[in-house]
Amino acid sequence: xxxxxxxxxxxxxxxxxxxxxxxxxxxxxxxxxxxxxxxxxxxxxxxxxxxxxxxxxxxxxxxxxxxxxxxxxxxxxxxxxxxxxxxxxxxxxxxxxxxxxxxxxxxxxxxxxxxxxxxxxxxxxxxx
Numbered sequence: 001x002x003x004x005x006x007x008x009x010x011x012x013x014x015x016x017x018x019x020x021x022x023x024x025x026x027x028x029x030x031x032x033x034x035x036x037x038x039x040x041x042x043x044x045x046x047x048x049x050x051x052x053x054x055x056x057x058x059x060x061x062x063x064x065x066x067x068x069x070x071x072x073x074x075x076x077x078x079x080x081x082x083x084x085x086x087x088x089x090x091x092x093x094x095x096x097x098x099x100x101x102x103x104x105x106x107x108x109x110x111x112x113x114x115x116x117x118x119x120x121x122x123x124x125x126x127x128x
Contacts, residue, residue, distance in 0.1 A: 039071055041103075043064065043067055046063070046067065047063065047064060050063060
């Protein structure tokens, strides 16, 4: 009877490659979720500032639609949108000081409560 030999080195490489791929995919999912959350956070900040300045509901909705267009368009004026380039342009042409930007965020406890509620709501909507 012939015995099969397993090449442990090849096996380890395959397991490592699968684990690495799974990790990279999870990192991408996290990045994608974070990007959406940060976009929502930024839009809320801008729209709230415009409301405080007395802008009309129509203006707020138009501004929101414009922001959605910018966020959803990979190319703008034939050029790839890059947040670093936009920040640099706003800094150099409009005098925006990014160091002044402070971000208030909810506590971990409140965040977890919100996530748990969203998961429950999502499960309920699937069961209906």
